[in-house]
Amino acid sequence: MMMTLMTSVLVFTFWLQQRDASAIPDLIKAPVMYFVQMSLLAAVAIFFSTFVSPLVNFFLSGGLYLLGSLFAPFFQTLQESQGTPQAAKIFAQLVNTILPNFANYNIQNPIINPGQQIQNESSYYLQVTIYGVLYIAGLLVAGTIVFDRREV
Amino acid sequence: MTSGINRSPLLLAILGCAAGIFVLQNGIGTQPTGKQYESVTETLKNGNTRTVKKLKAGVAAPAFQGISSSWQRDFNQGSVQTQGLSPDQLLFALAGFREMIAGILWVRADSFFDSGNYDAILPIIRLVTVLDPKQIDVYATGMWHIGYNFTDEEQRSDRRYIPSALALGKEGARNNPLTYEMFFETGWMWYHKIDDDYSNAVRWFELAQERPDMLPARRNLITNAYERDGKVDKSLDTLFKLYEAAGKKAKEDAAFGNKQNRDTLENKLDTTLVRMVQRGWFAGKDGRPLTGYDVNPPFDTGFSAKVTVTEARVLRFEGTWNVLPVGTRIRAVLRDADFPNAKPAGMEWDFSNDVNLDPPRDKTFMQEQLFVRNQRFNKKVDMSKDPTMYPFTSKDYVIDFYYNPRSAPPHIQDKFSWNGEGFTDKNFLNTQVREGQRVMFTSVKISKDQLLRRGDWREKVPVIKTANYLDKDGKAYNQADQVTIDLPSLRAN
Numbered sequence: 001m002m003m004t005l006m007t008s009v010l011v012f013t014f015w016l017q018q019r020d021a022s023a024i025p026d027l028i029k030a031p032v033m034y035f036v037q038m039s040l041l042a043a044v045a046i047f048f049s050t051f052v053s054p055l056v057n058f059f060l061s062g063g064l065y066l067l068g069s070l071f072a073p074f075f076q077t078l079q080e081s082q083g084t085p086q087a088a089k090i091f092a093q094l095v096n097t098i099l100p101n102f103a104n105y106n107i108q109n110p111i112i113n114p115g116q117q118i119q120n121e122s123s124y125y126l127q128v129t130i131y132g133v134l135y136i137a138g139l140l141v142a143g144t145i146v147f148d149r150r151e152v
Numbered sequence: 153m154t155s156g157i158n159r160s161p162l163l164l165a166i167l168g169c170a171a172g173i174f175v176l177q178n179g180i181g182t183q184p185t186g187k188q189y190e191s192v193t194e195t196l197k198n199g200n201t202r203t204v205k206k207l208k209a210g211v212a213a214p215a216f217q218g219i220s221s222s223w224q225r226d227f228n229q230g231s232v233q234t235q236g237l238s239p240d241q242l243l244f245a246l247a248g249f250r251e252m253i254a255g256i257l258w259v260r261a262d263s264f265f266d267s268g269n270y271d272a273i274l275p276i277i278r279l280v281t282v283l284d285p286k287q288i289d290v291y292a293t294g295m296w297h298i299g300y301n302f303t304d305e306e307q308r309s310d311r312r313y314i315p316s317a318l319a320l321g322k323e324g325a326r327n328n329p330l331t332y333e334m335f336f337e338t339g340w341m342w343y344h345k346i347d348d349d350y351s352n353a354v355r356w357f358e359l360a361q362e363r364p365d366m367l368p369a370r371r372n373l374i375t376n377a378y379e380r381d382g383k384v385d386k387s388l389d390t391l392f393k394l395y396e397a398a399g400k401k402a403k404e405d406a407a408f409g410n411k412q413n414r415d416t417l418e419n420k421l422d423t424t425l426v427r428m429v430q431r432g433w434f435a436g437k438d439g440r441p442l443t444g445y446d447v448n449p450p451f452d453t454g455f456s457a458k459v460t461v462t463e464a465r466v467l468r469f470e471g472t473w474n475v476l477p478v479g480t481r482i483r484a485v486l487r488d489a490d491f492p493n494a495k496p497a498g499m500e501w502d503f504s505n506d507v508n509l510d511p512p513r514d515k516t517f518m519q520e521q522l523f524v525r526n527q528r529f530n531k532k533v534d535m536s537k538d539p540t541m542y543p544f545t546s547k548d549y550v551i552d553f554y555y556n557p558r559s560a561p562p563h564i565q566d567k568f569s570w571n572g573e574g575f576t577d578k579n580f581l582n583t584q585v586r587e588g589q590r591v592m593f594t595s596v597k598i599s600k601d602q603l604l605r606r607g608d609w610r611e612k613v614p615v616i617k618t619a620n621y622l623d624k625d626g627k628a629y630n631q632a633d634q635v636t637i638d639l640p641s642l643r644a645n
Contacts, residue, residue: 072223072224075220076185076224079185096177096220097173097174097177097178101177101219101220103223104219106227107227119205119225119226120222124219124222124223124226127219127222128219130172130176131172131173131176131177131219134169134172134173134176135169135173137165137169138165138166138169138170138173141162141165141166141169142166144157144162145162145163145166148157148159
């Protein structure tokens with residue numbers, strides 16, 4: 001709800017300043033992706049809440065968010081580095097797959113810099129949305145199993 | 153107590169999700185890395201063009217491209233830079249708000265601009281470009297700032313920074329290959345600031361031309377760069393092409409700007425053709441004698457120079473240049489004899505890809521333009537007020553004098569022509585220091601003791617002059633308190 005409200009204010013302000021409705025669909029892409037990103041973060045927090053205290057959960061979820069946002073550029077650097085051992089690359093790929101990859105949703109740069117030409121844009125957004133939904137589903141189911149094992 | 157739900161389908165669901173996540177994230181087949189892409193300009197059905205990243209030849213496309221690979225191609229902003237950020241900025245940057253932090257830093261840089269605190273701006277520029285490599289304005293402003301704004305008391309810019317400015321431009325172009333801007337800016341640095349080695353300006357302008365978003369007025373500039381690079385035929389060809397395209401555009405859309413661009417190109421085309429005829433360009437190409445053309449006989453510029461160290465770190469350049477019309481600027485360079493990557497009257501400006509904001513503090517490279525009026529130049533160069541810019545730590549120095557007809561304004565080129573066909577100097581014509589070009593060049597040596605007026609030179613005034621130098625009244629220089637070091641002429645009279 002909050003994100004919808006903020007997006008509405010953003011769109012309205014943009015329209016007031018620019019009077020150009022054609023750019024609004026492009027503008028909305030980032031908030032939509034943020035919504036999926038935040039839903040994924042909420043799923044991570046819900047999952048951790050089934051077995052850790054709220055304080056630990058705060059730091060765990062926050063830490064995972066930072067790691068998930070930062071690992072993608074680091075992973076790229078590792079993959080392209082000639083000197084990195086193959087074993088390290090495989091391990092990095094494993095970590096990159098397991099971690100919820102929050103960086104996937106950081107698509108604001110091409111919106112700020114429209115010169116960037118994105119290929120198969122819709123396909124990418126669809127892929128990351130499905131990725132988010134699958135991750136959220138997996139985390140919620142895992143959370144259910146963990147919670148089910150607890151004595152209440 | 154536990155609810156005792158059946159876990160098997162739930163575990164299966166988790167496995168299914170994990171498999172889906174794995175495939176979506178990593179794709180199927182070998183995924184291409186960022187280096188395996190190249191920028192390609194495509195023409196769309198409506199006639200417009202766009203530049204996209206495509207796989208290089210020989211790189212196979214994967215069966216299914218994963219999110220990770222697509223993100224690296226289209227959305228990755230490079231490595232995460234944390235140095236120089238305050239803790240709150242660091243937290244924001246790590247949390248994915250790099251562009252926002254970059255924007256805040258750029259606003260702060262603006263306040264430093266206003267207060268004239270130029271040194272403080274450099275690290276901010278570097279930080280902003282690393283945090284957000286898509287901020288073209290910061291790259292462009294940063295290049296200009298590094299290349300032009302570090303000036304001494306007499307507004308001479310510190311040439312030691314030019315390689316860093318070029319490196320920043322190259323990095324900006326690498327990070328923003330889809331737009332012309334950084335290619336143009338880098339070319340402009342070569343064309344205007346370095347004002348030499350014009351093949352580099354041409355190379356960068358050509359790369360800019362390949363980008364469809366280049367502004368028409370900026371597209372036209374490449375013809376001037378071709379001329380300065382000695383490729384006059386290529387300039388003419390390009391002018392015809394630009395004129396044709398501008399005419400078509402003005403016909404499709406009769407906006408004032410389109411018509412003005414067409415008319416400007418027409419004027420430039422006419423002028424170029426007239427100049428090519430008058431300067432004997434076509435005759436020269438046909439192997440006909442140049443008798444009767446403006447460039448014949450070649451004009452002897454009669455360069456001579458005298459350098460007087462009037463005080464410690466203060467030089468006075470005096471000399472002659474027979475060209476009467478105003479518009480000649482002779483380049484004078486004072487540098488360490490062993491300045492790294494030095495070449496006659498310049499240096500290998502493009503030697504580095506690193507944006508080094510700390511140029512060699514122990515090296516000196518002073519470049520000045522000696523403006524000629526009434527066939528003489530007379531300029532005092534005071535380097536005593538900026539010791540960080542002119543440290544004078546080496547033992548030996550050289551002073552180069554250089555003039556290239558390619559950099560001359562058109563009214564002087566009407567006599568000298570583009571490649572100096574109508575230009576000569578009895579003593580200092582040189583065809584070696586710039587391959588294939590006729591330039592004026594001479595170099596003299598000077599010691600640290602002479603420049604700083606110490607040791608044997610504490611009481612004596614060092615004067616270095618070319619053998620042909622005459623004072624304004626026509627008499628050879630001779631004053632009791634001055635010690636003249638005569639340099640032999642390069643040519644027998």
